[in-house]
Amino acid sequence: GCNNGGEKDGNTVIKIATNTPLSGNNAILGDSIKLGAQLALDDQKAAFKKLGFDLKLVPYDDQGDPKKGVANAEQLGADKSILGVVGHLNSGVAIPASVKYEKDHLVMVSPSNTANEVTDRGLSVVNRICARDDFQGPAGADFAVNTLKAKKIFIIQDKTAYGTGLANEFKAAAEQLGAEILGEEGISVGDKDFNGVLNNVKAKNPDLVFFGGLYAEGGILLKQARDKELNMPFMGGDGMDSSGLVDIAGDAVKNFYYTSVAGDTLKTDNGKKFAEDYKAKFKKNIESFSSYGYDSAGVLLEGLKDAIENSDGKTPSREDVAAAVRAIQDYKGVVTEVGFDDKGDNKFAKVFIYTFKEAKYPGTQVGEVTK
Amino acid sequence: MNNLFAQVKQSNKLQAIFLTSYIVVTVLGLFLLQESVTAFLLILFSLFLLYKTNFPVKLKWSLGILILTLVMPFAASQGSAFESYMGVATLVGIYVAMALGLNVVVGLAGLLDLGFVAFFAIGSYTYAIFSTNQVQNFLKLDFLPFSGSSFWAFIIIGGIIAAIAGVLLGIPVLRVKGDYLAIVTLGFGEIIRIVFNNLDKPVNITGGAQGISSIPSPTIFGYVISDSSQFYYVVLVVLAIVILGVTRLQDSKLGRSWQAVRENEIAAQASGIHLVRTKLIAFAIGASFSGMMGVVFAAKQMFIDPTNFTLLESITILVMVILGGMGSVPGVILGASLVTILNLQVLTEVTNYLNQLTLDGVLNIPSALSPSKMQRMIFGLILILVAIFRPQGLLPARNKVVPKEDVVDQTVVDENQRSVSV
Amino acid sequence: MNEIIHTLPQVLIDGLVLGAVYAIVALGYTMVYGILELINFAHGEIFMAGAFIGTAVLITFTGLGFLSSLPAILLLAIVLIIASVLTGFLGMGIERVAYRPLRKAPKLITLITAIGISFLLQDIVRFIAELKEGNYIITGPSLFAGQHQINTSSILSSFGNAQIKSASIIILVVAVVMMISLDYFINKTKWGTAMRAVAQDRETASLMSVNVNKVISLTFFLGSALGGATGVLFALQYNTIDPYIGFILGLKAFTAAVLGGIGNIRGAMVGGFLIGIIEMFAAANLSTITHGIFPSEYKDVFAFGILILVLIFKPEGLFGKPVAEKV
Amino acid sequence: MLKTNNLTKSFGGLTAVNNVNIEIQKGSITAVIGPNGAGKTTFFNMITGVYTPTSGEILLGEESLVGLKPHAVSKKGIARTFQNIRLFSSMTALENVMVGMHQHLKYGVFSTIFHLPSYKKAEKAAMKEAYKWLEYVGLSDVYNEESSSLSYGAQRRLEIARALASKPSILLLDEPAAGMNPKETKELTDLIYQMRDDLNLTIVLIEHDMKLVMEISEYLFVLDHGEKIAEGKPLEIRNNQKVIEAYLGKSAVTTA
Amino acid sequence: MTLLQLKEINSFYGGIQALKNINIDVNEGEIVTLIGSNGAGKSTTLKTISGQVKPKTGELIYKGENIVKLQSHEIALKGIAHVPEGRRIFSKLTVKENLEMGAFSVKDKKLIAARMEMAFDYFPRLKERINQKGGTMSGGEQQMLAIGRALMMGPSLLMLDEPSMGLAPIIVEQIFEIIEQLNKQGMTILLVEQNAYQALQIAHRGYVIQTGEIQMVGEGKTLMNNEEIKKAYLA
Numbered sequence A: 001g002c003n004n005g006g007e008k009d010g011n012t013v014i015k016i017a018t019n020t021p022l023s024g025n026n027a028i029l030g031d032s033i034k035l036g037a038q039l040a041l042d043d044q045k046a047a048f049k050k051l052g053f054d055l056k057l058v059p060y061d062d063q064g065d066p067k068k069g070v071a072n073a074e075q076l077g078a079d080k081s082i083l084g085v086v087g088h089l090n091s092g093v094a095i096p097a098s099v100k101y102e103k104d105h106l107v108m109v110s111p112s113n114t115a116n117e118v119t120d121r122g123l124s125v126v127n128r129i130c131a132r133d134d135f136q137g138p139a140g141a142d143f144a145v146n147t148l149k150a151k152k153i154f155i156i157q158d159k160t161a162y163g164t165g166l167a168n169e170f171k172a173a174a175e176q177l178g179a180e181i182l183g184e185e186g187i188s189v190g191d192k193d194f195n196g197v198l199n200n201v202k203a204k205n206p207d208l209v210f211f212g213g214l215y216a217e218g219g220i221l222l223k224q225a226r227d228k229e230l231n232m233p234f235m236g237g238d239g240m241d242s243s244g245l246v247d248i249a250g251d252a253v254k255n256f257y258y259t260s261v262a263g264d265t266l267k268t269d270n271g272k273k274f275a276e277d278y279k280a281k282f283k284k285n286i287e288s289f290s291s292y293g294y295d296s297a298g299v300l301l302e303g304l305k306d307a308i309e310n311s312d313g314k315t316p317s318r319e320d321v322a323a324a325v326r327a328i329q330d331y332k333g334v335v336t337e338v339g340f341d342d343k344g345d346n347k348f349a350k351v352f353i354y355t356f357k358e359a360k361y362p363g364t365q366v367g368e369v370t371k
Numbered sequence B: 001m002n003n004l005f006a007q008v009k010q011s012n013k014l015q016a017i018f019l020t021s022y023i024v025v026t027v028l029g030l031f032l033l034q035e036s037v038t039a040f041l042l043i044l045f046s047l048f049l050l051y052k053t054n055f056p057v058k059l060k061w062s063l064g065i066l067i068l069t070l071v072m073p074f075a076a077s078q079g080s081a082f083e084s085y086m087g088v089a090t091l092v093g094i095y096v097a098m099a100l101g102l103n104v105v106v107g108l109a110g111l112l113d114l115g116f117v118a119f120f121a122i123g124s125y126t127y128a129i130f131s132t133n134q135v136q137n138f139l140k141l142d143f144l145p146f147s148g149s150s151f152w153a154f155i156i157i158g159g160i161i162a163a164i165a166g167v168l169l170g171i172p173v174l175r176v177k178g179d180y181l182a183i184v185t186l187g188f189g190e191i192i193r194i195v196f197n198n199l200d201k202p203v204n205i206t207g208g209a210q211g212i213s214s215i216p217s218p219t220i221f222g223y224v225i226s227d228s229s230q231f232y233y234v235v236l237v238v239l240a241i242v243i244l245g246v247t248r249l250q251d252s253k254l255g256r257s258w259q260a261v262r263e264n265e266i267a268a269q270a271s272g273i274h275l276v277r278t279k280l281i282a283f284a285i286g287a288s289f290s291g292m293m294g295v296v297f298a299a300k301q302m303f304i305d306p307t308n309f310t311l312l313e314s315i316t317i318l319v320m321v322i323l324g325g326m327g328s329v330p331g332v333i334l335g336a337s338l339v340t341i342l343n344l345q346v347l348t349e350v351t352n353y354l355n356q357l358t359l360d361g362v363l364n365i366p367s368a369l370s371p372s373k374m375q376r377m378i379f380g381l382i383l384i385l386v387a388i389f390r391p392q393g394l395l396p397a398r399n400k401v402v403p404k405e406d407v408v409d410q411t412v413v414d415e416n417q418r419s420v421s422v
Numbered sequence C: 001m002n003e004i005i006h007t008l009p010q011v012l013i014d015g016l017v018l019g020a021v022y023a024i025v026a027l028g029y030t031m032v033y034g035i036l037e038l039i040n041f042a043h044g045e046i047f048m049a050g051a052f053i054g055t056a057v058l059i060t061f062t063g064l065g066f067l068s069s070l071p072a073i074l075l076l077a078i079v080l081i082i083a084s085v086l087t088g089f090l091g092m093g094i095e096r097v098a099y100r101p102l103r104k105a106p107k108l109i110t111l112i113t114a115i116g117i118s119f120l121l122q123d124i125v126r127f128i129a130e131l132k133e134g135n136y137i138i139t140g141p142s143l144f145a146g147q148h149q150i151n152t153s154s155i156l157s158s159f160g161n162a163q164i165k166s167a168s169i170i171i172l173v174v175a176v177v178m179m180i181s182l183d184y185f186i187n188k189t190k191w192g193t194a195m196r197a198v199a200q201d202r203e204t205a206s207l208m209s210v211n212v213n214k215v216i217s218l219t220f221f222l223g224s225a226l227g228g229a230t231g232v233l234f235a236l237q238y239n240t241i242d243p244y245i246g247f248i249l250g251l252k253a254f255t256a257a258v259l260g261g262i263g264n265i266r267g268a269m270v271g272g273f274l275i276g277i278i279e280m281f282a283a284a285n286l287s288t289i290t291h292g293i294f295p296s297e298y299k300d301v302f303a304f305g306i307l308i309l310v311l312i313f314k315p316e317g318l319f320g321k322p323v324a325e326k327v
Numbered sequence D: 001m002l003k004t005n006n007l008t009k010s011f012g013g014l015t016a017v018n019n020v021n022i023e024i025q026k027g028s029i030t031a032v033i034g035p036n037g038a039g040k041t042t043f044f045n046m047i048t049g050v051y052t053p054t055s056g057e058i059l060l061g062e063e064s065l066v067g068l069k070p071h072a073v074s075k076k077g078i079a080r081t082f083q084n085i086r087l088f089s090s091m092t093a094l095e096n097v098m099v100g101m102h103q104h105l106k107y108g109v110f111s112t113i114f115h116l117p118s119y120k121k122a123e124k125a126a127m128k129e130a131y132k133w134l135e136y137v138g139l140s141d142v143y144n145e146e147s148s149s150l151s152y153g154a155q156r157r158l159e160i161a162r163a164l165a166s167k168p169s170i171l172l173l174d175e176p177a178a179g180m181n182p183k184e185t186k187e188l189t190d191l192i193y194q195m196r197d198d199l200n201l202t203i204v205l206i207e208h209d210m211k212l213v214m215e216i217s218e219y220l221f222v223l224d225h226g227e228k229i230a231e232g233k234p235l236e237i238r239n240n241q242k243v244i245e246a247y248l249g250k251s252a253v254t255t256a
Numbered sequence E: 001m002t003l004l005q006l007k008e009i010n011s012f013y014g015g016i017q018a019l020k021n022i023n024i025d026v027n028e029g030e031i032v033t034l035i036g037s038n039g040a041g042k043s044t045t046l047k048t049i050s051g052q053v054k055p056k057t058g059e060l061i062y063k064g065e066n067i068v069k070l071q072s073h074e075i076a077l078k079g080i081a082h083v084p085e086g087r088r089i090f091s092k093l094t095v096k097e098n099l100e101m102g103a104f105s106v107k108d109k110k111l112i113a114a115r116m117e118m119a120f121d122y123f124p125r126l127k128e129r130i131n132q133k134g135g136t137m138s139g140g141e142q143q144m145l146a147i148g149r150a151l152m153m154g155p156s157l158l159m160l161d162e163p164s165m166g167l168a169p170i171i172v173e174q175i176f177e178i179i180e181q182l183n184k185q186g187m188t189i190l191l192v193e194q195n196a197y198q199a200l201q202i203a204h205r206g207y208v209i210q211t212g213e214i215q216m217v218g219e220g221k222t223l224m225n226n227e228e229i230k231k232a233y234l235a
């Protein structure tokens, strides 16, 4: 393509894709990432126009399905004007899809994939701005055992790649800290009745129940637990960090703790402004990952800018973009600072611990853990 | 116009001219336009046109193979979308083979199976477990895990293990009939999925929900097969074997037994057909195709987890069979191709296009209605419309018409001799 | 072992409530299956639509302040009626548009339209919910949230006490009433007999001056209305619904229908209760019994396993009579 | 040749066949008659393995058939037609007959898939043979037609052709003349004779058309309420008071 | 008075023409029989009258009204009962329920009970088996049930498609007696039979149909003595 700055129509198009679930069970979170990314692109459009490029967002729907994610990844790889991907929501999709990105040298920045394996395979294009499960899980366990003084813990997980991974990390750490694991049970995504498992919990009477999974199941689980007068503290991970949890569980969220890889967007002025812009543009409140979607896209665009600079204002190659993104060391996003280590993990990633004092999202922060 | 159409219908020569020019135009289209999904699809469509010609069967086959192995890959190879097209084509091949397998079970033998994906899962996991470190969790032998060069053997092994699973499932459940069978097989499919999802405890065999990653790519003579464009040929070969198998079996006494069992079990038995054995063979053959492709799928994806093998997947394969035309090999091939391409390529493209329009402000759609979320719905609508307008399937099965000279025995001249001397 | 017995009353009660939901949804499958030999995959979505309609009505009522001014039972009755009438018509409409044109087509092709309708309904409901609420996971106002203690420990000393929500009691009562009425309707009334006749031989039924289309519409209306009403009860019990609840629940309910003997009304009920209880029992106790080797996530394996076992020994389901084909 | 000892079948409370003893001579044409619901079809069903007898013996020569599955009975050389026509309705007439030849087609899966000569030869011969059977029953014109589109009478004859294709030694016909007019019945009579003579068949038939029965059968068994109430030559049966009362009726005696 | 009149009826199955310009009159109080060989179109004629096959052209005048556009159940409501070929009883319904289905359009419970008694008078076997499922009855029993069921409608025109098929001679005899009896009590009957001899014996008039066309019309006795017919159908 040609590249003569001023002309409106002569601009080279650069596309940034999102590849997240837009339909199916997790669409709300997937959608929020997409919208966050969209906002980031809109904010940067003008800047890129000056450089002679038209930014375009192409949202793909991975449906939370690995096969679909991979097929999308192949299509993304094929469209040479796409220079970066924001996604995925689910580690289970990110893991196979990233193999394809690697092949096509297409850089991916994940706002939310916490599974260790995502970056542990040493792929050059894979980056994430959130914390890892082997950070989040132990952080939660530490809080549970040392702060909440839980000695006997029951673990429930949703039998997804994410839920299992997190629960395993939590369990290992909690055991190491001397807690006794009374039982570990699984539920199925999509189920609405968890009374069976809860009856088992009730019989075992633990000090704390840890849930590895997403808020849709978690919320109902909490509610049904409280109905059964299981009033001990419950705890969960980043999957529970959503306004949906409060909508579903209502008052039952009290005495619930969760670790999150996402900081509270509303804590800073920048974050508040982001939330307002988001609301104004999409008529929706932000979700925990909205700002992470925004920041992921932000990092990506930052890297892209660097790459453009490095190639003297010409369209950079994908390899260049990937390298430039990985090279980022101190990007300041609205919720998190970003600097990648050699695996693509964010050095500044933190784990936050929240609880609900009242039935209102987001919860109150009661801890913050830095590596 | 009509006249021309009729003429084309009649004449081989006209058909040949038409087909050739069609292929040339679409190939050029894909070759030059590089990224045209339309051109890619149109090339594939040439296979359908080829099928519709009056050319002799052998010629059709040779041309079809030529288009698939050379013309299409070559035309696509220039564009950047090459791997992506080949990826779609590879998955199409995988699904065609599975649909053909299910067609044996549902279309020919009349056994409604809603858990077919289980066999696919069994094939996939067989290769995945034994070719990765996963196997060392429960079996510590020097030669394990197998390397990528074992892939070829695993295609066969996967097929055999799936076939055995088919038989093991079949033995108890074949007493159950009709829609009862549907639900039993559905249950079996779910059981397999749940078990695979949970076999990370007490011994980690399947990796549970976290699946198995880093599945090795196949190697042949030291050459690694990892691109879709390479897998494409692997799939083509397996598919060729599958198609050869089903078409030939269909035209044999086994094929007739399947149909007879489907049409009327009691009469079939009275004609000397072993009911259980016939059904079991159908199960086994259908399952083995699925198992073979499972191995290929695992190697291609390099990562598998149980979400690949849900009930929805079984239903989708069934949709392919019914939509194409039960019992009809060309129909099922068409059905599987269409559904796969629709799901992976066309719907994505259409929604992307609509999306672009929305983002550019041409359309104004509230985000709840965002086209990027409409894939399933459009798919649903297409299903309904096709079913209503083509209730027999896209290419319904036709009865073989046997020419007179094949049945009349020239050697018997005596008109009066009515007795049969056999 | 003590644990198991201790929690047994609670497990049974929870199982019964879940089973009641399965049972009524199973009825819808069984009725449609009985008459058209069609696995109406869209029935789960009708149930889902009922849950959404009910919740929408409740939310509207809350907005209007009815929730505090009207007695809860009356409110429930109104919601049930609205939801079941609307879903009843929805079911009739689906039959009219997607199944009737295919009456003469091969049996399995209707499966395709059923799946298509399922996808369509899921997304339409999602659109509407997202448009109205900004989210498609909807949590409605809770009615009948009160808890009652049942003194089961007085029956047997090793039993623990059990609890039951008011909403659960309502589910059980409504379910039983609906089932008994339906059973009576199908087996004892003229239109019920006509439904069974149409189920077997439409042409001949029409020779008996039965308007076949009307009977089929009626069947869909009834089955769907029951499904819709169950959706409301479900929303009442679990409060949180999403457009995808129909698929999984529908599957279980269908399994229940088959377990009982598909086409058989009583079978569907028993099957539903059985699956509910089995599932609940397995979820609560499987890991205790197997010392953690088979944790509760095997509950569906257990349920399907029992289904398969039953069908192997009684291929026509628990209540299905082997109508041996006359040879 | 075929013999039953105290053959009994009950359905719940109803004893459809009760202690029936019958012996069928090789090469004979034997009829089983009796009122509706007497248990005739049930009797056939037991012989062919569709139902398992509640008690009693079925002997083919020295061999017991009790407990054999229908396909195994078919292998022993017993073929049948059905009272309610049971064709493979979406298959052509020719294919229907070829299914009947199932157990005589000997080629393996391997030769099927690679179209080895053994397959080709066998299939070619099978087609020709099937066609001959169709010719034999007079259906050669419609060999390529789907069997469901054939008229009732043609379907009945197709069932016979299919049964013959399995090269049986005993052929059981369940009401072969039902739905045929007298002229067609006459043709059927000729066909039955011919089959017996050409193919060395033993034929057992159930039939309500007394004209056909009395003309064609050499020996008769009469069932009523599951019990054998009479047996004998046509003339004896026609004048048997019990049979007249239970089955034939008065006018039948005069008109037949 | 003509009860039913078929005028220039042409019926098709897909592309195959099964009836060609059929004209048939059935007068009130008559027994009319339709004979012809296999596949001649007898059943199709009855199906056309009862609305199961819609003719491409032609009229069906019943009691002065053209009913060709009506649906099967509406035609049944007008009082035309059709006992289909092959009995077609509801196999999973009991004998009693089968009979009740026959009286679907009858509102009066007493009338239903009375008619059921009448059916039991004609066919005592049905009474013995009142709670047996239709599907497990023997062929003959099913035929009785099918006729009984049709009688439950209290039809003014009773159409029977091969009622003697598969029945014991003694039952056939009874059935023909019953047909005559019904007729004597004022019921008009259209009878399709292979058993041409017996049919023509009780029929007032008969039609001979061949490959979808009416070949001959005449009084029962006349037809019976017609040489051609004797040769073709009576053997």
Ligand SMILES: Nc1ncnc2c1ncn2[C@@H]1O[C@H](COP(=O)(O)OP(=O)(O)OP(=O)(O)O)[C@@H](O)[C@H]1O
Residues within 6 Å of the ligand: C324, C325, C326, D011, D014, D015, D016, D034, D035, D036, D037, D038, D039, D040, D041, D042, D043, D083, E136, E137, E138, E139, E140, E141, E166
């Ligand atoms: N599967 C079954 N279950 C219950 N009863 C049955 C079954 N099969 C047959 N019967 C009963 O057994 C008796 C004998 O039936 P069968 O069919 O053998 O009679 P048939 O002599 O062939 O009569 P027809 O001449 O009318 O065909 C009948 O009363 C029938 O109702």
Ligand SMILES: Nc1ncnc2c1ncn2[C@@H]1O[C@H](COP(=O)(O)OP(=O)(O)OP(=O)(O)O)[C@@H](O)[C@H]1O
Residues within 6 Å of the ligand: D149, D150, D151, D152, D153, D179, E013, E016, E018, E036, E037, E038, E039, E040, E041, E042, E043, E044, E045, E085, E194
């Ligand atoms: N459903 C159908 N589809 C196609 N053709 C049919 C169908 N039913 C009947 N036919 C054809 O229509 C013609 C007339 O059939 P019809 O059943 O009316 O004959 P019939 O006189 O009643 O014969 P039968 O004595 O055998 O009952 C036959 O050629 C038959 O093959």
Ligand SMILES: CC(C)C[C@H](N)C(=O)O
Residues within 6 Å of the ligand: A029, A089, A090, A091, A092, A112, A113, A114, A115, A162, A213, A214, A238, A239, A240
């Ligand atoms: C949205 C999150 C719960 C996703 C999860 N952290 C994952 O990696 O899959």
Ligand SMILES: [Mg+2]
Residues within 6 Å of the ligand: D040, D041, D042, D083, E138, E139
């Ligand atoms: Mg019989």
Ligand SMILES: [Mg+2]
Residues within 6 Å of the ligand: E042, E043, E044, E085, E161
């Ligand atoms: Mg007829």
